[in-house]
Amino acid sequence: METILAIDLGGTSLCAALVGRGGDILASAVRTHSLGEEGDPDGWWAMLVEAVAELPAAEVRAIIPTGFSSSQVLVDRAGKAVRLAKCFPRHGATAEAEELAAITRGTWLEMTPCHPLARLRWVQTHDPEAFARARHVLQPKDWLVLRLTGRTATDRVSNAWALERRGGLRALSLFRRARIDAGLVPEMFEPWQVVGPCTGLEGLAGVPVLCGAMDSWCASLGVGSGCLGDAYLISGTYDAGGVLTDVPLEAEGLATQPWGSGLFHTGGWSGGGVDCLQWLAGLLGEPDAAAVVALAGAADPDLPPLLFLPGLSGEGAPGWSAATRAGFAGLHRAHGPAELARSVLEGVAFADRDLLGGLPFERLLIGGSFAQVDSWCQIRADVLGCPVIRAGTETPGLTGAALAGWTGLGVYPTLGAAQSALAEPARTFQPDPAMARRYQRLFAVHKQMQAASRMLSEGFVGL
Numbered sequence: 245m246e247t248i249l250a251i252d253l254g255g256t257s258l259c260a261a262l263v264g265r266g267g268d269i270l271a272s273a274v275r276t277h278s279l280g281e282e283g284d285p286d287g288w289w290a291m292l293v294e295a296v297a298e299l300p301a302a303e304v305r306a307i308i309p310t311g312f313s314s315s316q317v318l319v320d321r322a323g324k325a326v327r328l329a330k331c332f333p334r335h336g337a338t339a340e341a342e343e344l345a346a347i348t349r350g351t352w353l354e355m356t357p358c359h360p361l362a363r364l365r366w367v368q369t370h371d372p373e374a375f376a377r378a379r380h381v382l383q384p385k386d387w388l389v390l391r392l393t394g395r396t397a398t399d400r401v402s403n404a405w406a407l408e409r410r411g412g413l414r415a416l417s418l419f420r421r422a423r424i425d426a427g428l429v430p431e432m433f434e435p436w437q438v439v440g441p442c443t444g445l446e447g448l449a450g451v452p453v454l455c456g457a458m459d460s461w462c463a464s465l466g467v468g469s470g471c472l473g474d475a476y477l478i479s480g481t482y483d484a485g486g487v488l489t490d491v492p493l494e495a496e497g498l499a500t501q502p503w504g505s506g507l508f509h510t511g512g513w514s515g516g517g518v519d520c521l522q523w524l525a526g527l528l529g530e531p532d533a534a535a536v537v538a539l540a541g542a543a544d545p546d547l548p549p550l551l552f553l554p555g556l557s558g559e560g561a562p563g564w565s566a567a568t569r570a571g572f573a574g575l576h577r578a579h580g581p582a583e584l585a586r587s588v589l590e591g592v593a594f595a596d597r598d599l600l601g602g603l604p605f606e607r608l609l610i611g612g613s614f615a616q617v618d619s620w621c622q623i624r625a626d627v628l629g630c631p632v633i634r635a636g637t638e639t640p641g642l643t644g645a646a647l648a649g650w651t652g653l654g655v656y657p658t659l660g661a662a663q664s665a666l667a668e669p670a671r672t673f674q675p676d677p678a679m680a681r682r683y684q685r686l687f688a689v690h691k692q693m694q695a696a697s698r699m700l701s702e703g704f705v706g707l
Contacts, residue, residue, distance in 0.1 A: 245270070247302045248649040249448070252641040253288055253311030253384050254459065255279045255481050259639070260295040262302050263646035265655060267666030269639065273298035282328035285317045288384065289391045296445055306452045307392060307442055308435075308649040310641050311385035313402055313458035314358040314513075318367065318378040323390055327374040330363045337362035338566050340369070347421040352501040353405035356564050360405055361422045368424070381428045385456050392453045393440040396430040402458040403429060404501035409492075412502070435461065435504075436652030436659075454652050459641050460484045460513070461503070465648060466640030467611035468633070468667035470505065470660055475605035477624070478640065479612035481519050482560060483596055486511020487603040495601030497562025505659055510603055512561030515568070516554030516595035518614050520588050523556055528581050536585045537617050543586035549686060550574045550583050552591030553693050561599055563694070567701040573693050589620050590683075593627040594690045600628070607631045609669070611640035618673075626679040627687070636670040643667060 247262040247270060256279065261272035275291035277283075315331040330337075341355050341362040348355045355362060360381065368375045380396045383403075390396055400407065406429050408415045419426035433439060435457035442451045456462070460478060469476035469488060477485035486509045487493070492500050493510050503509035521533035530536055551573045559568035572587065600608075608630055614620060615634055625632040637643040647662035656662035 245303065246305050248646045249296070249299075249304050249307045249451075250642045250645040250649065251292060251307070251309040251311075251385075251388060252459065252462075252639070252645065253309065253388065254641070255312050258288065258291045258295060259642060260292060260299060261639070261642050262299055262304070263642060265650060267637065267643055267646060269642065270302070271299050279312075279331055281331060283315070283331045283384070285325040285329050285384070285387045289388065292388060293445065296448075301447070304448060304451050306438075306454055306649050306653055307448065308454040308645045308652075309385040309388045309456040310459050310462040310645040311383065311388070313383055313460070315384050316360055316363050317382045317384060317387040318374060319380050319382060319387070319390065319396065320377045321379045323394065323396065325387070326377045327367070327371055329384065329387075330367060337366040340365040344422055347418060350408055350410075351405065351415045351418050352407055352409060353499050356497075357566065361418070361424060364424055364428070365422065378428065380430045382430070383458065385458070386430075389439055389453060389455065392442050392444045394443055395440045397433055397439045397455055398430050399435045399455045399457045400432045401435055401461050401502070401504065403432060436648045438652065454649055456645055457648070460486070460511075462644030462648065463611060463640040464503075464509075464644065465659060465663060466637055466642070466644030466667055467609040467635035468663055468669060469609045470507070470663050472507065473604075473606040475600055475608045477596055477608055477610045477612075479610060479614040479620070480517055482513050482515065482517040483592065483599065484511070484513040485596065485599050487600055487605045489603070493603055495562065495603055497564055498599075498601045499561075510601060512599060514554070514592075514595045514599045515556075515558060515560040516592035520552075520554050520556060520570070520592055521614075524585060524588050528584070533614070536588065537614070537620065539582050540585035540589050541619060542582040544578075544583065547578050547583060548574060548576050550576070550579055550587040551686065551690060551693060552584075552587040553690070553697055554591050554595045555697065559698075562601060563598075563698070565698050565701070568694070568698050569701045571693070571697060573689070589623055590627070590686075591690075593620070593624045594687055596624060597627055597687060605630065607633055609633045609635060611635035611637065621673045622676075625673040625675045627683045629675050629680045629684070631675070632673040633669045634671045634673070636668040
């Protein structure tokens with residue numbers, strides 16, 4: 245049977261899977277890791293080699309990677325990493341972003357602490373020797389492509405930040421204003437285009453390696469989000485999502501960029517997600533995040549409201565505040581562990597609503613590690629006031645990468661056709677009108693709590 249080798253390098257694991265033409269995962273292998281402010285690119289490659297060696301022999305038509313973004317691997321002329329990768333958690337380039345705040349006019353991405361130029365300036369300032377040796381800056385999945393093919397390449401979706409809004413050309417003036425060489429960004433491909441033949445994996449020599457794209461793009465395809473009026477959400481360590489429109493729409497603190505097929509994407513990643521559940525599990529002595537979800541089911545709905553504000557490691561989109569901290573509001577003596585658990589699920593859902601920027605959409609498609617939790621999907625439907633459609637796949641990143649791969653090979657004429665065949669929905673959650681009204685009122689309080697947390701935290705930084 246013909247397969248595609250899809251690779252998903254996530255923040256907690258790397259998964260390599262053989263995916264058939266119908267989107268079915270025939271075999272997979274996983275290696276876990278822990279990602280901090282910096283990551284080891286050579287370790288990621290070692291995990292991939294081990295995972296692929298564990299897979300059964302198969303007829304592999306192509307190899308395509310995806311992976312986390314807002315992270316940079318700097319490589320020298322020989323293709324070796326010059327330092328540990330600067331990774332997305334959390335706000336390590338805040339000062340550099342403030343320095344470069346005014347230079348992004350006319351490009352697709354406003355300056356934030358996660359902007360690649362802010363990250364590059366950080367390395368330039370704090371590790372000048374490594375920066376001087378750097379020839380190219382790569383996304384983590386681009387690093388895997390380099391090791392697979394010996395060729396430096398990247399994709400236009402993940403690197404829209406480096407493009408002009410008009411014409412889609414490389415934004416040379418952006419790099420000039422930052423005093424950074426535009427040549428650090430290598431040749432750009434579409435995600436489904438072939439970079440070159442595989443030379444780096446035993447048994448797969450000569451197999452075409454496609455460029456791939458960042459995890460949010462692939463996962464949005466994998467959950468079936470590809471139509472005007474769609475929004476999507478990937479439930480993971482930190483939630484990521486966005487809204488698809490036919491013209492660029494701006495929302496403060498969110499990234500707007502071309503998304504392919506004539507659509508534009510506005511979104512980002514949040515400060516809330518499964519990480520909040522894992523924190524509460526440790527606090528309550530529960531074994532894991534799944535136990536927190538189970539505990540939330542016993543919450544007493546007649547007790548006074550309890551609000552949780554995500555921000556355990558600072559605030560992601562749209563606030564981008566390193567100083568914001570999490571907290572509970574409305575604690576009552578009658579509240580217990582079950583009510584704390586329920587409020588964390590609700591708080592992450594409120595952060596998801598923030599993440600979608602108040603932009604109009606008709607339905608939300610959801611996937612990811614905790615999208616299989618019915619109660620959390622229902623909470624999101626009630627908080628957002630719209631249908632929430634759970635994807636049929638539990639691995640939307642792999643599914644999205646595979647459908648882009650099959651499209652690149654010509655098996656499907658368009659990404660939309662590939663989605664129709666591979667990305668079928670599993671279940672729809674309709675909002676409960678009474679709960680939606682309740683959450684609408686609580687969301688207003690959530691916004692007040694958010695503002696108060698920023699004022700308090702930013703006013704006492706360093707104390």
